[in-house]
Amino acid sequence: MGDMSVLLVDDEKNFLEVLAKRLRKRKLSLVVANSGEEAIRAIQSTQIDVVVLDMRMPQMDGLQTLREIKRINPVVEVIMLTGHANVDTAVKGMELGAFDYLMKPVDIDELLYKVQDAFKKKAMSEPSSGKAGLAND
Numbered sequence: 001m002g003d004m005s006v007l008l009v010d011d012e013k014n015f016l017e018v019l020a021k022r023l024r025k026r027k028l029s030l031v032v033a034n035s036g037e038e039a040i041r042a043i044q045s046t047q048i049d050v051v052v053l054d055m056r057m058p059q060m061d062g063l064q065t066l067r068e069i070k071r072i073n074p075v076v077e078v079i080m081l082t083g084h085a086n087v088d089t090a091v092k093g094m095e096l097g098a099f100d101y102l103m104k105p106v107d108i109d110e111l112l113y114k115v116q117d118a119f120k121k122k123a124m125s126e127p128s129s130g131k132a133g134l135a136n137d
Contacts, residue, residue: 004115006052009036009039009057028115035057040060040065040068040069048073049118053081062089067096075122076122077122078099102114
């Protein structure tokens with residue numbers, strides 16, 4: 001799947017472990033974080049292409065984390081995960097620059113498809129990708 005690096009962020013340790021295991025079987029390069037704060041540290045220290053971000057976490061919730069991720073690296077694509085059918089939160093996330101959102105429990109193939117789409121969008125928006133850079137000159 002190219003050199004795509006995915007950051008999984010969720011405070012539910014069991015969910016995170018199962019999801020990471022399933023995505024690694026599909027040959028994704030993963031970084032995992034158990035909180036928004038950990039996710040921010042990962043974004044600051046590691047090349048990340050796509051973030052799969054839980055919305056409901058203690059301390060720093062998904063929207064706060066999304067804001068900070070986009071401040072640090074605006075081209076990183078973020079897919080929000082929520083176990084709670086809260087359309088307002090999803091809409092707010094999209095307004096803040098999220099790529100898309102999915103409901104938990106997440107279908108692994110649907111998530112993989114969204115991650116691939118998000119990675120393609122990020123590659124197109126990076127100035128170093130050629131065509132995108134020429135459009136901005």
